[in-house]
Amino acid sequence: MRPALLLQRLLHLVPVLLGVTVIVFLMMSLTPGDPAEIMLANQNATPEQVASLRHDMGLDRSLPVRFASFVGNALRGDFGQSLFHRRPVADVIAERLPATIELSAAALIFALLVAIPLGVVAAVHRGGILDRLATVGSLFGVSLPGFWFGILLLLAFAVNLRLLPVSGAIDFAHQPPTVTGFLTIDSLLSGRLDSLGNALAHLLLPAVTLGLPMAAILMRVTRASMLEVLRQDYITFAEAKGLSRARILALHALKNALLPTVTVAAIETGSLLGGNMVVETVFGWPGLGRLVVESIFVRNYPLVQAAVLLYAVTYVLVNFVADLLYTVLNPKVRM
Amino acid sequence: MTDHPMPEPLLSITDLRVAFATRGGLVRAVDGVSLEVRAGECLGIVGESGSGKSVTFASVMGLIRPPGRIEGGSIRFGGRDLVGLDPAAYRRLRGREIAMTLQDASTSLNPALTVGTQITEVLLAHAEDLPAGHGPRRRAARQRAIDMMRLVGIPAAEGRLDDYPHQFSGGMRQRMMIAIALSCRPRLLIADEPTTALDVTIQAQVLELIAGIRATLGMSVVLITHDLGVVAEYCDRVAVLYAGQIVESGPTAQVIAAPRHPYTAGLLRSVPVLSDLDRPIQPIPGQVPDLVDLPEGCRFLPRCALAHAACHAAVPMRGLGAGRAARCVLAEAAP
Ligand SMILES: Nc1ncnc2c1ncn2[C@@H]1O[C@H](COP(=O)(O)OP(=O)(O)OP(=O)(O)O)[C@@H](O)[C@H]1O
Ligand SMILES: [Mg+2]
Numbered sequence: 001m002r003p004a005l006l007l008q009r010l011l012h013l014v015p016v017l018l019g020v021t022v023i024v025f026l027m028m029s030l031t032p033g034d035p036a037e038i039m040l041a042n043q044n045a046t047p048e049q050v051a052s053l054r055h056d057m058g059l060d061r062s063l064p065v066r067f068a069s070f071v072g073n074a075l076r077g078d079f080g081q082s083l084f085h086r087r088p089v090a091d092v093i094a095e096r097l098p099a100t101i102e103l104s105a106a107a108l109i110f111a112l113l114v115a116i117p118l119g120v121v122a123a124v125h126r127g128g129i130l131d132r133l134a135t136v137g138s139l140f141g142v143s144l145p146g147f148w149f150g151i152l153l154l155l156a157f158a159v160n161l162r163l164l165p166v167s168g169a170i171d172f173a174h175q176p177p178t179v180t181g182f183l184t185i186d187s188l189l190s191g192r193l194d195s196l197g198n199a200l201a202h203l204l205l206p207a208v209t210l211g212l213p214m215a216a217i218l219m220r221v222t223r224a225s226m227l228e229v230l231r232q233d234y235i236t237f238a239e240a241k242g243l244s245r246a247r248i249l250a251l252h253a254l255k256n257a258l259l260p261t262v263t264v265a266a267i268e269t270g271s272l273l274g275g276n277m278v279v280e281t282v283f284g285w286p287g288l289g290r291l292v293v294e295s296i297f298v299r300n301y302p303l304v305q306a307a308v309l310l311y312a313v314t315y316v317l318v319n320f321v322a323d324l325l326y327t328v329l330n331p332k333v334r335m
Numbered sequence: 336m337t338d339h340p341m342p343e344p345l346l347s348i349t350d351l352r353v354a355f356a357t358r359g360g361l362v363r364a365v366d367g368v369s370l371e372v373r374a375g376e377c378l379g380i381v382g383e384s385g386s387g388k389s390v391t392f393a394s395v396m397g398l399i400r401p402p403g404r405i406e407g408g409s410i411r412f413g414g415r416d417l418v419g420l421d422p423a424a425y426r427r428l429r430g431r432e433i434a435m436t437l438q439d440a441s442t443s444l445n446p447a448l449t450v451g452t453q454i455t456e457v458l459l460a461h462a463e464d465l466p467a468g469h470g471p472r473r474r475a476a477r478q479r480a481i482d483m484m485r486l487v488g489i490p491a492a493e494g495r496l497d498d499y500p501h502q503f504s505g506g507m508r509q510r511m512m513i514a515i516a517l518s519c520r521p522r523l524l525i526a527d528e529p530t531t532a533l534d535v536t537i538q539a540q541v542l543e544l545i546a547g548i549r550a551t552l553g554m555s556v557v558l559i560t561h562d563l564g565v566v567a568e569y570c571d572r573v574a575v576l577y578a579g580q581i582v583e584s585g586p587t588a589q590v591i592a593a594p595r596h597p598y599t600a601g602l603l604r605s606v607p608v609l610s611d612l613d614r615p616i617q618p619i620p621g622q623v624p625d626l627v628d629l630p631e632g633c634r635f636l637p638r639c640a641l642a643h644a645a646c647h648a649a650v651p652m653r654g655l656g657a658g659r660a661a662r663c664v665l666a667e668a669a670p
Binding site for chain 1: 393396398422425426427428429430431434435437438439442443444445446447448449456457460461499501512515516
């Protein structure tokens with residue numbers, strides 16, 4: 001794509017992101033109850049202490065002023081203090097973010113690796129045993145609640161068979177030196193294969209749990225679009241050219257059939273974020289999702305606000321990337 | 336009759352029957368078609384929409400897919416029977432010895448691949464005389480692709496290899512499809528309505544192009560068309576299809592001068608003739624019969640002005656001498 005067009009698309013993001021910020025801010029500001037009071041509710045705080053916290057949090061100022069300072073601070077990466085951790089919210093989040101990204105990426109990779117081959121095989125052997133198994137399996141995949149499936153996996157592989165760890169992201173003894181915060185990458189960087197193995201073992205069950213519903217959806221999308229593509233004249237013409245079956249399926253058909261898959265995968269990547277909260281809680285995963293759940297319980301307003309904004313912005317950016325991918329895959333919209 | 340002894344035809348189809356299992360019943364799309372294509376000749380195939388032209392030649396290409404099935408008959412090409420030929424052998428034949436251009440050029444090129452990819456892949460799959468080594472092979476295939484695109488009259492061919500089909504006009508796409516089909520210099524080209532979607536001047540250009548290349552490469556051509564005018568100008572012989580059967584065949588000039596089947600006569604009356612523009616155009620009344628349950632007798636009977644008692648029994652194809660034949664009880668009586 002031309003750089004100018006890319007820049008133009010990036011500029012389109014600005015109003016969207018601004019809108020998202022307004023909505024997040026209003027949601028947090030307009031929910032009933034006074035944050036300062038709620039945060040101090042269980043601590044026998046005096047009215048003076050509440051007033052002082054209100055002042056610290058800027059709650060005594062007007063809404064537009066608060067919004068302006070929220071945006072100004074956010075742009076500088078300042079989301080206020082997490083009272084609970086007694087550290088800046090941004091630091092706390094930054095510490096937890098890599099684990100969540102790692103888990104989401106693993107779930108996405110798992111989903112794609114399962115869904116695309118299965119979808120293709122199901123479409124090519126339409127009505128065959130594999131197609132039926134995959135269709136029934138995908139029905140389970142989308143309808144089973146993630147936490148329930150996660151607990152089942154935990155019971156089977158961690159508790160009964162003792163093949164995989166029960167919780168956490170790595171065992172203390174295998175902790176690699178922190179460089180990026182991503183355990184798998186840090187393991188590789190430090191050349192510690194034991195750490196890599198341990199990190200992957202911890203990653204497996206939560207990634208499968210998180211990725212399964214997505215795999216189910218992507219499998220169906222891939223199957224449906226593959227069936228559609230295989231009916232097209234250009235597939236018949238490719239056959240008339242005497243090309244190998246493998247080339248026709250992997251290049252001629254898949255390159256077209258993957259368009260909807262990529263789009264849906266991108267949208268679903270946004271929704272992985274929501275799934276993270278449940279899965280991270282079930283598997284004791286030290287990521288952002290669990291942090292947010294904990295923060296909601298202790299009414300850690302600034303942190304929840306920052307995390308919700310981060311989720312929303314990520315969602316927007318993920319969709320932007322999906323758009324770009326769509327453009328790369330589809331020459332008709334490439335300019 | 337003292338016919339010259341003929342060498343074995345390049346393609347001979349005998350009693351071909353193809354049916355599609357549909358919800359409404361078994362559609363007998365091709366029902367006992369026999370025809371021959373000799374080396375170097377151009378055979379025209381005419382008939383109304385749905386008469387089985389495309390299905391007949393999709394069978395030759397081995398491209399009938401479920402719910403369709405070849406129910407019987409034989410297709411001999413270059414001394415080999417193609418019905419039941421194993422898929423690998425068929426792939427070596429398609430695109431290399433027999434090539435086919437499909438009816439709709441706008442949907443027959445893959446929208447996600449450059450035309451360069453789509454033409455060089457045929458050469459890379461089939462051409463035996465390309466140099467060894469990945470790079471040289473590719474370069475040679477590219478060069479040959481450019482030559483072929485020049486041959487079919489695509490301007491600035493080398494600059495267009497990296498374009499996508501949607502960047503081509505309808506006429507250029509048709510040429511591109513012909514270039515792809517001819518890239519391995521097949522012995523037989525099947526051109527399925529190569530001009531239907533084009534405007535008149537482009538039509539003539541494309542037909543001249545096929546005729547010219549036929550002469551240069553010495554290949555045989557099957558030209559499928561609705562247009563008897565096209566047949567008159569470009570084809571040595573013609574076969575007229577009606578409801579899955581050949582109703583008349585013979586040398587073009589004789590068939591057009593004195594048709595022996597009322598359907599052929601009807602077709603001729605339904606097209607304008609440049610030499611006699613005052614002659615009224617008379618469309619054939621009635622409709623093509625339903626292919627699911629066909630009457631035993633003549634399939635044209637309900638639309639025929641010359642209906643006869645004998646027409647209710649099965650009518651075989653009758654040889655009329657001089658390479659002519661017709662499926663009509665009156666055929667022998669005609670002059
Ligand atoms: N995949 C299919 N499933 C069911 N019926 C089919 C299928 N393909 C073709 N047919 C039927 O076979 C018959 C012959 O079709 P065919 O495409 O050969 O016609 P044609 O002579 O090429 O017509 P046209 O001039 O419109 O291209 C039609 O009645 C059509 O409905
Ligand atoms: Mg057709």
